[in-house]
Every structure is written in C-alpha cells, then in structure tokens.
Amino acid sequence: MRNLTNLLPEASPAWSKTKKPPTEFRDYTKADTTQPTISEFYRQNHLHQTLDHVLAQKAKYCDHRTTPMGIWQVLEILDQFVDESDPDTEMSQIMHSLQSAEAARKDGQPRWMILTALIHDIGKWLAVCGEPQWTVVGDTFPVGCQISPKVVYYPFFSSNPDTAVYGDSKYGIYAPHCGLNNLHMSFGHDEYLYHVCKDYLPKEALYVIRFHSFYSWHTGGEYTWFMDEEDHRMMKWVKQFNQYDLYSKAEETPNVEALKPYYLELIDEFFPKVIQW
Ligand SMILES: O[C@H]1[C@H](O)[C@@H](O)[C@H](O)[C@@H](O)[C@H]1O
Ligand SMILES: [Fe+2]
Ligand SMILES: [Fe+2]
Numbered sequence: 001m002r003n004l005t006n007l008l009p010e011a012s013p014a015w016s017k018t019k020k021p022p023t024e025f026r027d028y029t030k031a032d033t034t035q036p037t038i039s040e041f042y043r044q045n046h047l048h049q050t051l052d053h054v055l056a057q058k059a060k061y062c063d064h065r066t067t068p069m070g071i072w073q074v075l076e077i078l079d080q081f082v083d084e085s086d087p088d089t090e091m092s093q094i095m096h097s098l099q100s101a102e103a104a105r106k107d108g109q110p111r112w113m114i115l116t117a118l119i120h121d122i123g124k125w126l127a128v129c130g131e132p133q134w135t136v137v138g139d140t141f142p143v144g145c146q147i148s149p150k151v152v153y154y155p156f157f158s159s160n161p162d163t164a165v166y167g168d169s170k171y172g173i174y175a176p177h178c179g180l181n182n183l184h185m186s187f188g189h190d191e192y193l194y195h196v197c198k199d200y201l202p203k204e205a206l207y208v209i210r211f212h213s214f215y216s217w218h219t220g221g222e223y224t225w226f227m228d229e230e231d232h233r234m235m236k237w238v239k240q241f242n243q244y245d246l247y248s249k250a251e252e253t254p255n256v257e258a259l260k261p262y263y264l265e266l267i268d269e270f271f272p273k274v275i276q277w
Contacts, residue, residue, distance in 0.1 A: 046156035123189030145172025179228035
C-alpha cells in the first residue's frame with residue numbers, strides 16, 4: 001500500500017504552528033477584493049519590466065556598488081519598509097526576515113540556510129534608495145522571451161512593449177536549457193542581493209537568493225525548458241527555503257532584541273563587518 005504521508009502537501013512543515021492553512025496563502029483572487037493595491041502593483045510591474053529596463057537597472061545597481069553597510073544595519077533600516085505586493089503580511093521586513101530565519105532554525109537547517117532566510121529580502125533596500133516598488137518586490141519572471149500564463153496577473157502583460165517583440169517566442173533571446181543563471185530576470189531584490197552577496201556565500205545560498213521570487217518556475221513548474229543540470233540539482237533548496245519564506249508569515253511577531261545576539265554571530269560567520277551596497 002502507498003504511504004499516504006508522502007502525499008501530504010509539502011506546505012505543512014513540522015515546525016509550523018500556523019493558524020492559517022497553506023491554501024490561504026498567495027490568494028490573489030481574494031486580494032483583488034480586499035487589497036486592491038496588489039493588482040495595481042502588478043499592473044505597473046508587468047507594464048514596465050522590459051529587457052531594456054532590466055539591463056539598465058543591472059548596470060546601475062549590480063556592477064558598481066559603493067555604499068558601505070553591514071547586514072544588520074540594512075535589516076534595521078528595513079524595519080521601516082512594508083512590501084505592497086504581498087497579500088500575506090503587513091509586517092515590516094525585519095519581522096519577516098526573523099520569522100523566516102526562525103522557521104529554518106527550528107527545522108534544524110544548516111547555518112547557511114538560516115542565514116539565507118534571514119537576509120533573502122534585504123535587497124528591498126532599493127526601495128529605501130528611492131526605487132518604486134514595482135522594480136523592487138513581487139514575483140519575478142524572465143524577460144526577453146514569452147511569458148508563462150502561470151505568472152501572477154498574466155493578463156497585464158498585454159500592455160508591456162516587449163510582448164509585441166517576444167510574445168510569440170518561447171525561447172526569445174535564449175537557447176534551450178541555457179541555465180537559469182543566464183536568464184535576465186525581471187529586476188528586483190533577488191537579482192540585486194545576489195550581486196551584493198556573490199563573494200561571501202555558498203552557491204546554494206546564492207541560488208536561493210537569486211530565484212526565490214520565481215514562483216511560476218519553483219511552484220508553477222514552468223520554464224523547465226531553460227533549466228540545465230545544475231538547476232535541477234539546486235531546485236530542491238529553493239523549494240525547501242520557500243516553506244520558511246511563505247508559511248512563517250503567519251507566525252508570532254519576533255522579539256528583535258532577544259534574537260539579535262544569535263543572528264549577529266551568524267552574520268559574522270559569513271560576512272565581513274561591512275560590504276558594498
Ligand atoms: O510579494 C512577494 C514579496 O515581494 C517577496 O519578497 C517575493 O519574494 C515574492 O515572490 C512576492 O510574491
Ligand atoms: Fe523576496
Ligand atoms: Fe520573503
């Protein structure tokens with residue numbers, strides 16, 4: 001007889017005492033009636049994220065970074081920031097960071113994964129630099145090729161100028177199985193933070209950071225035609241991480257001062273005191 005426990009949704013990790021059932025997360029249909037700012041966010045995101053925009057943002061923020069700051073310092077700045085694309089949390093980003101990290105820690109994950117959970121969203125510092133939220137947060141997708149209908153708010157892409165250029169081309173400017181690291185993803189906190197952390201973290205951590213918002217791929221099962229062997233090996237880490245990122249949003253509010261000493265030590269294990277942003 002088949003072992004039924006294997007069929008339980010991955011979405012109920014052992015650590016979660018969450019009051020909210022997994023099916024109630026990422027409910028954009030409900031958000032349309034209760035949080036109309038979310039569809040407005042994606043209208044702008046899908047309108048403006050073109051290949052040209054992505055290349056310009058990468059040149060501006062990824063190649064030359066000249067603001068020295070420590071990791072904890074950025075977390076504290078993000079105490080002021082609330083992500084307007086997210087239907088599941090209205091907490092500030094330092095709370096979301098600590099909730100994700102604590103979930104990974106309670107699950108006995110390796111230290112690199114706990115650290116990744118702590119920092120994965122701190123590229124949202126770009127919004128504090130004055131960037132509009134549509135190029136900082138939200139789900140990501142590759143530009144320069146056809147968009148999968150499984151990307152959230154897909155109909156809004158009809159207004160994107162790239163749809164006329166790449167809308168009929170499954171591969172667009174890419175070769176089949178070129179590897180996700182060779183795609184230009186819509187620009188936001190994932191791509192930016194990947195560049196900030198490139199020299200300090202193991203490749204699994206960097207991969208999680210770079211693709212954690214690519215839901216149509218890691219959860220929707222799309223864009224497999226761009227995956228190479230390395231992507232197949234790495235995908236399991238993104239899926240594990242996603243449980244901590246998403247479902248911890250219903251957990252208790254963390255006590256920042258009580259948790260700070262543990263996390264300062266963890267940050268010191270991987271990062272110098274100050275890095276370039
Ligand atoms: O609204 C959220 C939020 O912006 C997250 O940081 C991002 O990783 C998710 O993909 C997105 O759905
Ligand atoms: Fe994120
Ligand atoms: Fe997150």
